[in-house]
Amino acid sequence: MKAVTFQGPRAVRVEERPKPRIQEADDALVRVTTGAICGTDLHFYHGRTPMEEGFVLGHEFVGVIEEAGGGVKRFGPGDRVVGSFISACGHCWYCRRNLRNKCTGMRIFGCGFAFGDLPGSQAEYVLVPSADFTLTPAPIGLSDEQALFAGDILTTGYYCAHEGGVRPGDVVAVVGCGPVGLFAQMSARVLGAAAVYGIDLVPARLAAAQQAGSRPINAGECDPADAILEATDWRGADVVMECVGNEAALETALRLVRPAGTVSVVGVFVEDRVGLPLGDLWIKNVSLKGGICNVQGHWEQVLSLIEQGRIDPTSIISHTLSLDEAPRGYELFDAHEATKVILKP
Ligand SMILES: [Zn+2]
Ligand SMILES: [Zn+2]
Structure with a gap:
């Protein structure tokens, strides 16, 4: 089978790999029909997170069960499924x-030895351990593209808003208008936020935020705090979501939140440590929430929001490429020339 492999910083290659085989009774073999490139993949692509040369990348997938081990109870051959990026026991x-x-026993697809040595899904087939707890049925009425992001970035955005405790009437600021940031903004609105601000430096991403119904703020042109403070009688945002994963973005988030507000962080931090103004946080009674998304804890809710038409995840897709074109997909995504790249094996 064809698979997208990591070959070193800024080098991915499509290679021929043996088709995976069922190893454990609770494994399922999934023929991938739609996959994607995620911002997390770029951490490996940039060499910020180490990965073994030749490792198969990818952790977002929809597909059809080709074969299921004897211990798999919920699924059988022919079933259409969405995969979580996390395999849980x-x-x-x-x-x-x-x-x-x-x-x-958590393992993450396509993230190398450090995350459980589980080959990724940017491939024609992916072996799914603990299939009953790692897959969910793809709703009949939803296309692959509609269902795909429930396994990672959409549910991560939703989780961020949920953990932030967004309530009806809240003023919400989201730092980062990449795919997760856009989904966090949509989720905040679904949870009743009265105003949602999308903060970024990239004009195309700010335009996408505006398209999604958010109020865009270009942090390169003005201090986001000015608009947020003005909109809140100088209190600050009720909830701020950090969807970037770097110190500057976190610092912005902490500055924008009101006293006794919540900062919810789902951006992936790969640095060992970042500075926190703990004195300010203490005096402001700020709650810090978030972390790695509990996909399986929230994806049913998210899929039902998509079915109800309350969130349209396909709106962020900018490119649909074949698996063979994956290297170009990485380049486009890395250069911010693509919002979201879909890969079709
Ligand atoms: Zn991801
Ligand atoms: Zn477990």
Whole structure:
């Protein structure tokens, strides 16, 4: 089968790999019908997070079960499924409490040895461990593209808003208007936010935020705090979501939140440490929430929002490429020339 492999910083290559085979009774083999390139993949692409040469990338996929091990109860051959980027065991202390993002046996697709050595889904086939707890049925009425992002970025955006405790009438600021940031903004509105601000430096991303119904703020041209303070009688935003994953974005988020407000962080931080103005946070009684998304804890809710037409995840797709064109997809995404790249095996 064809698979997109990591070859070193800024080098990915489509290579021929053996088709995976069922190894454990709870495995399922999925023929991938639609995949995507995620911002997390860029951490490897940039060499910011180490990965073994030749590792198969990717963790967003919709597909059809080709074969299921004898222990798989929920799915059989021919079933159309959405994959979570997290494979969770379903049985440990955390899984029993529906905290699948804290599963003690958690593995992440396509993220190398450090994240469980689980080959990724930018391939014609992907082997899915603990299939009953790692896959969910793709709703019949939804296209691959509509259902795909429930397994990662849309649910991450929703989780960010949920963890931030967005309530009806809130003023919400989202730092970052990439795919997760846009979905966080849409989710805030679904949860009843009265005003949602999208903050970024890239004009095309700000235009996408505006298209999604948010009020765009170019942080390169003005201080986002001016608009947010003015809109809130100088209090600050009720909830601020950090959807970038760097110190400057976090610093902006902490500055924009009102006293006793919440900052919800889902941006992926790969640095060992970043500075926190703890004195300010203490005096402001700011709550810090977020972390790696509990996809399996929220994806049913998210899929039902898509089915109801309350969120249109396809609006962020800018490019649909074949698997062979994946290297170009990485280049476009890296250069901010693509909002979201879909890969069709
Ligand atoms: Zn991802
Ligand atoms: Zn578990």
